[in-house]
Amino acid sequence: MAIQLFELCGADPARRFSPYCWRSRLALAHKGLAVETIPWRFTEKDAIGAHGAQKVPVMLDNGRAIVDSWAIAEYLEDTYPDRPSLFGGAGGHALARFINAWGDAVLHAGIARLVVSDIVQHLAPEDAAYFVPDREKRFGMKLEAVTADRAERVKGFRDSLMPLRIALRSAPFLHGDAPGYADLIVFGGFQWARCVSAFPLLTQDDAVYAWRERMLDAYGGIARAAPAYAEA
Amino acid sequence: MAIQLFELCGADPARRFSPYCWRSRLALAHKGLAVETIPWRFTEKDAIGAHGAQKVPVMLDNGRAIVDSWAIAEYLEDTYPDRPSLFGGAGGHALARFINAWGDAVLHAGIARLVVSDIVQHLAPEDAAYFVPDREKRFGMKLEAVTADRAERVKGFRDSLMPLRIALRSAPFLHGDAPGYADLIVFGGFQWARCVSAFPLLTQDDAVYAWRERMLDAYGGIARAAPAYAEA
Numbered sequence: 001m002a003i004q005l006f007e008l009c010g011a012d013p014a015r016r017f018s019p020y021c022w023r024s025r026l027a028l029a030h031k032g033l034a035v036e037t038i039p040w041r042f043t044e045k046d047a048i049g050a051h052g053a054q055k056v057p058v059m060l061d062n063g064r065a066i067v068d069s070w071a072i073a074e075y076l077e078d079t080y081p082d083r084p085s086l087f088g089g090a091g092g093h094a095l096a097r098f099i100n101a102w103g104d105a106v107l108h109a110g111i112a113r114l115v116v117s118d119i120v121q122h123l124a125p126e127d128a129a130y131f132v133p134d135r136e137k138r139f140g141m142k143l144e145a146v147t148a149d150r151a152e153r154v155k156g157f158r159d160s161l162m163p164l165r166i167a168l169r170s171a172p173f174l175h176g177d178a179p180g181y182a183d184l185i186v187f188g189g190f191q192w193a194r195c196v197s198a199f200p201l202l203t204q205d206d207a208v209y210a211w212r213e214r215m216l217d218a219y220g221g222i223a224r225a226a227p228a229y230a231e232a
Numbered sequence: 233m234a235i236q237l238f239e240l241c242g243a244d245p246a247r248r249f250s251p252y253c254w255r256s257r258l259a260l261a262h263k264g265l266a267v268e269t270i271p272w273r274f275t276e277k278d279a280i281g282a283h284g285a286q287k288v289p290v291m292l293d294n295g296r297a298i299v300d301s302w303a304i305a306e307y308l309e310d311t312y313p314d315r316p317s318l319f320g321g322a323g324g325h326a327l328a329r330f331i332n333a334w335g336d337a338v339l340h341a342g343i344a345r346l347v348v349s350d351i352v353q354h355l356a357p358e359d360a361a362y363f364v365p366d367r368e369k370r371f372g373m374k375l376e377a378v379t380a381d382r383a384e385r386v387k388g389f390r391d392s393l394m395p396l397r398i399a400l401r402s403a404p405f406l407h408g409d410a411p412g413y414a415d416l417i418v419f420g421g422f423q424w425a426r427c428v429s430a431f432p433l434l435t436q437d438d439a440v441y442a443w444r445e446r447m448l449d450a451y452g453g454i455a456r457a458a459p460a461y462a463e464a
Binding site: 099163165 | 397412
């Protein structure tokens with residue numbers, strides 16, 4: 001039986017917009033493993049609760065449920081060691097944690113404040129009824145207010161990507177000549193935005209933009225083929 | 233002949249305050265290699281110019297000069313592969329570049345704006361005559377003005393360390409159970425500040441503070457033994 005992956009989706013089950021689910025999907029592609037994805041919505045708690053999970057991604061492999069994108073990456077690396085490495089050894093495994101942390105604290109936090117209000121239009125009504133008050137409580141304001149001044153604030157976001165920009169001077173991917181899990185961590189955030197919003201996070205002359213293009217083409221172009229906005 | 237390392241010093245040749253020189257010194261300790269350090273001042277251009285360098289660190293090994301802390305780390309890893317690894321494999325080597333970039337763009341930039349005016353008191357007069365106008369040009373203001381509001385700004389600096397704080401939830405060092413080159417990259421910044429300034433960058437309840445304590449004790453406590461301020 002193929003590996004199965006529960007992925008967050010919108011009203012359209014083909015619109016998969018979770019940054020963490022994208023990490024796992026591309027990690028499976030990196031390992032060359034076939035996967036059957038199962039669209040999952042915010043309010044379908046029972047479907048994943050049966051596997052001990054409250055959030056996606058949830059991966060099922062050989063009767064085991066693996067919950068959380070980081071745990072999935074570690075599981076894949078340990079269980080399929082003969083396939084292309086996600087981490088590139090012990091050092092890469094350890095340092096991917098720092099990039100994971102940067103992804104959460106800087107990248108995702110920055111992207112959320114630029115696109116969160118655009119997510120709502122893609123949600124089924126019952127999911128929007130959960131999502132909107134939950135996120136408005138988190139931000140302490142209406143979602144439209146969070147993104148209202150994004151045209152001005154995007155400059156600060158782009159500045160916050162400087163470590164990425166500098167690192168990409170040395171190699172086409174964070175992992176070097178080919179992408180590794182750290183690239184998937186960072187790309188997941190951009191793909192999340194791309195799947196829900198037409199707002200341009202990057203300018204075309206940015207080295208991060210060129211890297212994102214390479215990531216969209218990687219693994220047979222899975223990410224580029226997904227329902228999303230072709231961002232300027 | 234032992235490896236030699238040119239290190240930036242103040243008026244007191246024992247005060248070594250370059251973050252990049254600290255990376256290299258600790259990288260040598262990580263490899264268990266003996267080193268003879270050579271104190272070097274900003275205005276002693278000829279001493280390193282003879283080795284094709286304009287900045288320190290410069291390392292001399294077996295008649296070769298290696299310039300730049302990153303190049304020194306790569307040289308040590310390649311030349312002494314049987315000694316403890318700095319990078320932990322290809323993935324760790326690649327991802328250390330991202331942490332290097334974060335170190336420059338976020339950590340060093342943040343620290344400089346909090347302590348740069350404190351450096352001057354430690355410089356020989358001829359070095360201060362170079363350093364002060366050079367840095368004032370870079371910042372576009374007097375060095376006292378750069379740090380004037382640091383008591384308020386330090387909160388933003390501490391916030392910027394969140395990726396570090398999150399990563400250190402998983403392990404005592406960025407590299408896991410023991411420090412690796414990524415730890416040295418980040419620690420170099422803190423040691424730079426500690427060698428020139430009594431200004432408290434961290435609070436004692438911060439996981440980053442506890443990590444810095446571990447780094448001060450690592451490698452036989454080399455960093456703790458250096459002339460510096462015992463920061464609150």
